[in-house]
Amino acid sequence: MAITRDLFHDPVLVTEIVAFLVRKPGIYVDGTLGGGGHSLAILRALFDRGFFEGSLLIGIDQDDAALRTAREKLREFDARAVLVKGNFLDIGGIITRVCREKGVEPKVAGILLDLGVSSFQIDTAERGFSYMREGPLDMRMDMNAAISACDIVNTYEEKQLAQLFYRYGEEPRSRSIARAIVAYRQSNGAVNSTQELADIIRGNAHGGERVIKTLSRVFQALRIEVNAELDVLSRALDDGIDCLDEYGRMAVISYHSLEDRIVKRVFAEKSRSDWGPKGVGLREPLAWGSVTPITRKPMIASPEEIASNSRARSAKLRVIEKIYQGGSCGRP
Numbered sequence: 001m002a003i004t005r006d007l008f009h010d011p012v013l014v015t016e017i018v019a020f021l022v023r024k025p026g027i028y029v030d031g032t033l034g035g036g037g038h039s040l041a042i043l044r045a046l047f048d049r050g051f052f053e054g055s056l057l058i059g060i061d062q063d064d065a066a067l068r069t070a071r072e073k074l075r076e077f078d079a080r081a082v083l084v085k086g087n088f089l090d091i092g093g094i095i096t097r098v099c100r101e102k103g104v105e106p107k108v109a110g111i112l113l114d115l116g117v118s119s120f121q122i123d124t125a126e127r128g129f130s131y132m133r134e135g136p137l138d139m140r141m142d143m144n145a146a147i148s149a150c151d152i153v154n155t156y157e158e159k160q161l162a163q164l165f166y167r168y169g170e171e172p173r174s175r176s177i178a179r180a181i182v183a184y185r186q187s188n189g190a191v192n193s194t195q196e197l198a199d200i201i202r203g204n205a206h207g208g209e210r211v212i213k214t215l216s217r218v219f220q221a222l223r224i225e226v227n228a229e230l231d232v233l234s235r236a237l238d239d240g241i242d243c244l245d246e247y248g249r250m251a252v253i254s255y256h257s258l259e260d261r262i263v264k265r266v267f268a269e270k271s272r273s274d275w276g277p278k279g280v281g282l283r284e285p286l287a288w289g290s291v292t293p294i295t296r297k298p299m300i301a302s303p304e305e306i307a308s309n310s311r312a313r314s315a316k317l318r319v320i321e322k323i324y325q326g327g328s329c330g331r332p
């Protein structure tokens with residue numbers, strides 16, 4: 001498939017996602033709809049392969065701007081796509097609700113999670129995600145969410161800020177940056193804009209390339225905290241796997257090691273059978289692993305894709321397949 005440019009967000013590893021996921025008619029869930037790039041490719045593949053009848057794509061995003069763009073992009077496939085505003089934390093509930101409304105069983109053939117933020121979110125100054133753009137310190141993917149980056153930067157104690165930058169940004173200078181933020185608050189009242197925060201960080205980072213790394217790490221840490229990105233991930237993976245039909249697949253693209261570690265751990269746990277305490281010598285496990293890995297190592301983008309889409313540089317794709325029908329879709 002040719003790599004095409006998308007101004008909202010250029011989706012990564014599209015060919016691979018379609019090849020891994022689209023193998024039969026069924027329910028497909030894009031838990032991170034964004035501008036709808038991956039969803040469009042999935043719907044086109046379903047159509048081209050004669051799987052369109054009997055298929056349904058459920059697209060989920062917590063950002064209204066993403067939903068508006070995706071709705072427009074997927075218009076020709078309206079009849080087979082249901083787009084929902086929500087958090088993929090509630091993936092099981094959303095799948096059960098949509099399937100009930102459509103009168104189909106909630107047995108899912110494929111789930112995609114393309115984690116993190118879209119280029120559109122990063123590039124829109126008013127959303128406050130980027131240290132390169134002057135804007136309010138916001139960083140909420142869901143604009144109705146209660147807590148913004150501004151609240152965190154201006155209300156967390158120095159120790160909490162340092163822990164946050166260390167934990168979610170793996171930032172070695174976390175303590176001195178936290179100290180500088182609190183000192184700035186004391187003399188200026190509050191940190192309100194991305195540029196104010198970026199200047200405080202610049203004043204506390206080593207020079208050259210390392211400043212950029214520090215800026216990226218601190219902004220990443222704040223974004224993860226504002227959107228509870230890591231807290232929701234393992235539960236969404238668990239619940240998504242419960243919704244997969246036998247031989248259904250889940251594909252997850254992550255962009256930094258904190259996300260990838262969670263994906264790797266959950267996939268490994270779910271593929272392991274439970275043989276009880278050591279030395280018992282059971283003939284059969286107490287519980288079989290419910291998935292099998294399809295990618296032994298994470299798949300990365302080709303040099304050609306990286307050359308045309310810099311976001312693809314850090315992308316890691318892991319895919320599992322459901323082999324054992326355990327768990328039920330949607331928490332009670």
Ligand SMILES: C[S@@+](CC[C@H](N)C(=O)[O-])C[C@H]1O[C@@H](n2cnc3c(N)ncnc32)[C@H](O)[C@@H]1O
Nearest residue numbers: 011032034035036037038061062063087088114
């Ligand atoms: C990397 S972009 C996805 C881009 C998309 N694959 C495309 O082709 O355009 C991630 C999207 O997921 C959304 N998102 C991130 N975490 C989410 C969550 N917990 N629940 C719902 N949406 C989420 C973001 O708002 C963003 O639009």
